[in-house]
Amino acid sequence: MNKAIEALEKGEQFSAVSFVLDDVAVASYVEAVEDEALPRLAQAEGKAWVPPMAVAALALRSLMEETVLPAGAIHASQEFEFLRPVEVGERIACRARLGHRSQRGGWWVLVVEIEGADESGQAVLAGRLTVMVPR
Amino acid sequence: MVGAELPSLAKTLSQEKIDRYARASGDFNPIHVDPAFAAQTPFGGTIAHGMLLLAYLSEMLTAAFGRAWLAGGRLKIRFKGAARSEETVTVGGHVQRVQEGQERRRLWCDVQCLNQQGEVLVAGQAEVKL
Numbered sequence: 001m002n003k004a005i006e007a008l009e010k011g012e013q014f015s016a017v018s019f020v021l022d023d024v025a026v027a028s029y030v031e032a033v034e035d036e037a038l039p040r041l042a043q044a045e046g047k048a049w050v051p052p053m054a055v056a057a058l059a060l061r062s063l064m065e066e067t068v069l070p071a072g073a074i075h076a077s078q079e080f081e082f083l084r085p086v087e088v089g090e091r092i093a094c095r096a097r098l099g100h101r102s103q104r105g106g107w108w109v110l111v112v113e114i115e116g117a118d119e120s121g122q123a124v125l126a127g128r129l130t131v132m133v134p135r
Numbered sequence: 136m137v138g139a140e141l142p143s144l145a146k147t148l149s150q151e152k153i154d155r156y157a158r159a160s161g162d163f164n165p166i167h168v169d170p171a172f173a174a175q176t177p178f179g180g181t182i183a184h185g186m187l188l189l190a191y192l193s194e195m196l197t198a199a200f201g202r203a204w205l206a207g208g209r210l211k212i213r214f215k216g217a218a219r220s221e222e223t224v225t226v227g228g229h230v231q232r233v234q235e236g237q238e239r240r241r242l243w244c245d246v247q248c249l250n251q252q253g254e255v256l257v258a259g260q261a262e263v264k265l
Contacts, residue, residue, distance in 0.1 A: 025159075032159035033190035034146065037198035045202065052205055053193040057186050061161035071165050071172070075185040077213040077259075085205040 004068045005098075006108045006133045014096040014112075017062040021050050026088050029054040048088040055086050055125050059094045059116050070133055076109075077130040083123050092116045092124065099128065108133040136233050141199045141244060143227035146191055148183050150220045156187045182217035183224075188248045188257050191226045196246070200263045212259030216250070223251045228261065239264045 008014075030039065035051050042049040086092070093116070100111035109132055116125035150170070157168050162184055165172035173181040189212065196204045218224050228246035241264050248257035 028159040032152070032155040033187060033194070034152075035190065035194045035197075037194045041197055041201055041205075049205060051190065051193060051197070052208065053186065053190045057160045057162075057190075060186070069164065072176075073164070075214055077211075078185070078189065079209075079211045081207075081209045082205055083207065085202060 003066065004070070005073075005110060005131065006070075006135075008067075008098045008101070008110075010098055010101045012098050014063050014098075015066050016093065016095050017065070018091055018093040019058060019062045020091045021055065021058065021086060021088055023048075023088050025058065026050050026054060029057065047085070050086045050088055050090075052080070052082040052086070052125070055082075055092060055116060056080050056127060059092060059114060059125060060129065063094055063096045063112075063114060069131070072134040074132040075129070076132050078127065080125065080127040082125060086118075086124050091119050093119070103135065104132075106135050108135055136230050136242070139230045141195055141228040141230075141246070143225055144191055144195050144198075145223055145225045147223045148218055148220050150181060153181060153183050153187070153220055156184055160184065160186060162186070178217055178219070181220050183220065185214050185257070188218060188224065188226075191224065192246055192248060192257065192261070195226045195228070196244075196261055196263070200265065203263045203265050207264045209262040210246075210259065212246070212257050214257055216254050216256040218248075218250060218256050224256065225249050231260070241265075
């Protein structure tokens with residue numbers, strides 16, 4: 001059963017997930033965001049790079065599959081660090097934990113810390129997502 | 136180099152584009168994809184995903200810094216406003232600080248996303264190592 005994000009305790013881990021950045025998912029993302037720069041760079045370098053924000057977006061999607069984000073939730077801030085380029089076809093394993101939980105006015109302030117790593121365990125992505133959820 | 140402008144990008148949003156991003160990202164929050172629901176919120180209509188605006192920022196940073204953005208790029212932003220469907224948003228920025236290292240140069244850039252009224256929707260800082 002999915003758990004409401006505001007019901008998580010500080011320090012609580014999300015279920016670890018992994019996903020493959022397959023060519024269909026990446027192409028769908030690139031088309032949706034109309035990214036022209038990444039395909040040019042990838043072609044110039046002869047690599048099938050994945051847009052770094054695609055790795056982040058798909059990591060968040062996977063992590064949130066077991067967590068309910070209320071309709072009134074607001075994405076307040078975001079930090080990402082992209083540690084190395086990721087290529088189409090790679091499998092990314094993601095972990096996340098609730099790093100902060102507090103109340104401000106009529107809102108929960110929740111900070112989710114995420115990490116993404118490749119199959120060898122090398123980190124490819126780190127991030128912090130701040131979400132405001134109505135109480 | 137300090138003060139140099141990053142290559143700005145303009146994108147015109149639409150509900151179709153927002154829906155396409157929802158399908159690609161799996162984020163079907165009704166504030167983005169359900170006009171009837173969104174009309175009852177303080178926004179008065181659907182708004183684009185914040186991560187879509189960040190994708191536009193990332194495209195600009197890829198164009199500006201190439202592989203250095205993909206390998207070691209950092210982005211720290213705050214969402215300050217919502218982008219409504221049919222709005223045109225522009226992402227831009229400039230080099231704010233440079234630190235010379237022994238092997239690599241670190242750049243900090245102020246970045247932002249504005250709507251067509253010039254209102255700041257996203258503001259923050261990007262860092263790259265060249």
